[in-house]
Amino acid sequence: MLEKQIKNPHGGDILKYEFLEELGMNQNTLANAIKVSPHQINDIIKGTLPITAEIDLRLCHYFGLSEGYFLRLQNTYELMEAKNKLGDELNSI
Numbered sequence: 001m002l003e004k005q006i007k008n009p010h011g012g013d014i015l016k017y018e019f020l021e022e023l024g025m026n027q028n029t030l031a032n033a034i035k036v037s038p039h040q041i042n043d044i045i046k047g048t049l050p051i052t053a054e055i056d057l058r059l060c061h062y063f064g065l066s067e068g069y070f071l072r073l074q075n076t077y078e079l080m081e082a083k084n085k086l087g088d089e090l091n092s093i
Helices: 011-023 027-034 038-046 053-063 069-086
Strands: none
Touching: 011 038, 011 069, 027 038, 027 053, 053 069
16 A cells, blocks of 8 residues: 655745635735745745745744744754655664
């Protein structure tokens, strides 16, 4: 039987589904509110741009979250991606 892997969620997925969609907010509105380009927000949501410390601070301040919330999501994403990439090699260490 083939094991089906669950998609590793990027912080942009959480931003999109748990924040923007829940609040009925679009990407441009958020970008303007936190003073970044809409292109940056779009790339984060697409998962092609990582969430940096600067973006984390802006997002957390805007949404009233503790600093590091989105950065921890990014770190978790990157760890899982690295673990998946290393696979059996990691087990042999």
